[in-house]
Amino acid sequence: MTDKQKEVLKNRIATTAAWVVTILFFFPIFWMFLTSFKTEGQAIAVPPLLFFDPTIENYTLINERTDYVKHAWNSVITSVGGTALAMLIAIPSAYAMAFSPGRWTKDILLWMLSTKMLPAVGVLMPIYLISQYFGLLDTRIALVIIYSLINLPIIMMILFNYFREIPKEILEASRMDGTSTMNEITQIVMPLAWGGLASTALLSIVLLWNEAFWSIALTSGDAGTLVSLVASFSSPEGLFWAKLSAVSMLACAPIMIFGWLTQKQLVQGLTFGAVK
Amino acid sequence: MNPTLARWLQAPSIILLLIWMIVPLSMTVYFSTQRYLLQKPQLSGFIGWSNYEFFYTDPRFWPAVLNTLILVGSVLAITVFLGLAIAILIDRPFPGRGIARVMLISPFFIMPTVNALLWKNMMMDPIQGLLAVVSRFFGATPIEWLADLPLFSIILIVSWQWTPFAILIFMTSLQSQDREQMEAATLDGAGFWAKFWNLTLPHLARPISIVIMIQMIFHLSVFAEILVTTSGGPGTSSTNLTFLIYQEALFGFDVGSASAGGVFAIILANIVAYFLVKAVGKNLTV
Numbered sequence: 321m322t323d324k325q326k327e328v329l330k331n332r333i334a335t336t337a338a339w340v341v342t343i344l345f346f347f348p349i350f351w352m353f354l355t356s357f358k359t360e361g362q363a364i365a366v367p368p369l370l371f372f373d374p375t376i377e378n379y380t381l382i383n384e385r386t387d388y389v390k391h392a393w394n395s396v397i398t399s400v401g402g403t404a405l406a407m408l409i410a411i412p413s414a415y416a417m418a419f420s421p422g423r424w425t426k427d428i429l430l431w432m433l434s435t436k437m438l439p440a441v442g443v444l445m446p447i448y449l450i451s452q453y454f455g456l457l458d459t460r461i462a463l464v465i466i467y468s469l470i471n472l473p474i475i476m477m478i479l480f481n482y483f484r485e486i487p488k489e490i491l492e493a494s495r496m497d498g499t500s501t502m503n504e505i506t507q508i509v510m511p512l513a514w515g516g517l518a519s520t521a522l523l524s525i526v527l528l529w530n531e532a533f534w535s536i537a538l539t540s541g542d543a544g545t546l547v548s549l550v551a552s553f554s555s556p557e558g559l560f561w562a563k564l565s566a567v568s569m570l571a572c573a574p575i576m577i578f579g580w581l582t583q584k585q586l587v588q589g590l591t592f593g594a595v596k
Numbered sequence: 597m598n599p600t601l602a603r604w605l606q607a608p609s610i611i612l613l614l615i616w617m618i619v620p621l622s623m624t625v626y627f628s629t630q631r632y633l634l635q636k637p638q639l640s641g642f643i644g645w646s647n648y649e650f651f652y653t654d655p656r657f658w659p660a661v662l663n664t665l666i667l668v669g670s671v672l673a674i675t676v677f678l679g680l681a682i683a684i685l686i687d688r689p690f691p692g693r694g695i696a697r698v699m700l701i702s703p704f705f706i707m708p709t710v711n712a713l714l715w716k717n718m719m720m721d722p723i724q725g726l727l728a729v730v731s732r733f734f735g736a737t738p739i740e741w742l743a744d745l746p747l748f749s750i751i752l753i754v755s756w757q758w759t760p761f762a763i764l765i766f767m768t769s770l771q772s773q774d775r776e777q778m779e780a781a782t783l784d785g786a787g788f789w790a791k792f793w794n795l796t797l798p799h800l801a802r803p804i805s806i807v808i809m810i811q812m813i814f815h816l817s818v819f820a821e822i823l824v825t826t827s828g829g830p831g832t833s834s835t836n837l838t839f840l841i842y843q844e845a846l847f848g849f850d851v852g853s854a855s856a857g858g859v860f861a862i863i864l865a866n867i868v869a870y871f872l873v874k875a876v877g878k879n880l881t882v
Contacts, residue, residue: 331688331690334685334688334690335690335691337685338682338685338686338690338693338696339692339696341682341685341700342686342696342699342700343699345699345700345702345703345756345759345760346699346700346702346703348703348714348715348718348719348756349702349703349706351714351718351719351726352710352714352718355718364724365724366723366724366729367729368724368726368729409608409609409612410609412605412606412608413605413606413607413608413609413610415605416597416601416602416603416605416606417602417606419597420597420599420602422599422602428606428610430873432609432610432613433809433813433869434866434869434873435613435616435617436813437812437813437816437865437866437868437869438617438621438862438865439816439817439837439838439841439858439861439862439865440817440819440838441817441819441838441841441842441845441854441858441861442621442624442841442855442857442858442859442861442862443620443621443623443624443858444842444845444854444858445623445624445627445845445851445854445855446619446620446621446623446624446627447620449623450619450620469612469613469616472609472612472613473613474810474813476609501597501601501605526704526705529707530705530706530707530708532707532708532709532819532820533817533819533820536820546707547707547709550707550709550710550713551709551824561717561718564713564717565714565718568707568710568713568714571707571710572705572706572707572710575705576702576705576706579701579702579704579705580698580702583697583698583701
């Protein structure tokens with residue numbers, strides 16, 4: 321075998337391996353998608369059915385029996401709202417830390433991260449009682465505030481790393497021209513770190529969309545997100561696989577499609593953060 | 597920028613996080629010294645260390661601590677190792693790479709509750725689950741995943757969701773690797789492993805620490821996956837500290853001892869965080 325042939329063979333093997341791994345990883349999602357179009361009987365058939373007459377009955381039932389739109393809207397408001405609020409607080413802070421670091425900057429950042437290690441369950445009762453006191457139980461406002469706080473440390477950390485990559489000379493040049501700090505942030509730093517901002521926000525939205533602990537603990541009906549809608553469907557017997565799959569697809573599809581569509585942005589942003 | 601302005605800009609995030617940390621934390625510490633049972637509000641008052649003693653001597657306590665550490669350690673090892681391997685595998689161009697990438701990162705977007713229910717029912721069910729069907733096809737006896745290997749099953753479920761996160765970060769970082777340097781190394785006769793150890797791995801040092809850091813934070817408080825699949829059982833075999841405290845608070849209605857447990861969890865998290873910061877902190881900032 322010549323070297324050329326060896327190279328071709330090696331490439332074929334690597335490509336096959338890549339696809340096998342990909343299909344294995346994706347298969348559970350694909351299977352859930354298929355199951356959501358089966359009848360309950362087909363869903364638990366042994367051997368499992370790969371070919372069947374698809375039905376959308378599960379989806380119609382879920383829309384009749386639950387308030388999908390309300391829960392989806394709550395998920396959108398709380399994950400986007402929490403992210404926006406956290407970014408608003410984090411951008412100026414991370415900017416100041418990156419461009420005028422003090423003796424304590426590193427310690428402050430690590431301390432911030434350590435607050436993220438505070439186990440949510442350890443402060444569940446206090447947060448519950450405080451929310452109750454302010455009449456915020458089962459409201460989207462409570463979730464937006466908590467979501468922004470639980471993501472703030474990670475957002476700070478990532479933004480700090482992005483901002484640090486911006487060459488200081490660019491800022492110095494603009495300062496010579498007398499740019500104000502506000503303009504410096506909005507006109508220079510933010511556009512330069514745009515990819516980083518977008519990918520940070522995206523990561524935050526994904527994490528909040530899927531946040532389970534606070535959503536389940538603090539909402540009951542009005543402010544319930546899709547996570548709590550799915551949780552209410554989890555029958556311990558597992559007898560309703562088809563309906564469960566349908567509600568799961570409805571809960572996961574929006575953020576998954578959002579993730580797919582913004583993947584380029586996400587990758588661009590992350591690349592920017594990694595390039596010096 | 598003048599230092600005063602810099603301080604003002606940093607103030608909101610620092611103050612908010614301070615409040616977020618101190619207020620509930622001090623309430624938790626306060627509750628932990630009180631007799632505070634939701635079902636018996638008439639019984640209340642200061643009881644000193646009793647809640648701690650009660651929690652510490654609970655036979656479920658040490659297994660829960662151990663399970664927490666095993667869970668975090670295993671998931672980290674699996675996701676970083678698999679994430680690296682897969683990221684390198686898909687770094688070179690191949691037909692359909694764009695689609696493969698989208699498919700590979702998809703599990704990261706799945707909700708923990710959905711993830712757990714999907715694996716529990718459709719994958720790991722000992723009769724109708726796909727894994728059982730596959731093992732019967734090969735003539736093996738299906739494994740009763742959640743009954744016989746509860747902690748391992750949860751490790752698998754969590755790893756399935758988080759490996760894509762590692763892939764995404766590593767894959768992106770690999771794209772910024774110096775191609776000319778790699779080509780030069782190839783021309784000099786460096787093999788795959790030589791290039792991996794001397795060029796790729798050092799290049800990935802920071803992304804690896806970021807992946808470890810972020811995942812550590814999430815896996816210390818794994819909750820939904822346990823609640824939905826095994827509820828910590830059988831026995832205490834898959835109970836982690838978060839879940840133990842949750843049981844104490846919401847099944848036992850004992851705010852006092854749950855708070856004492858919360859303080860234990862916070863101490864454990866801080867010990868882990870300390871070693872973590874020592875180990876990976878140097879790669880991270882300033």
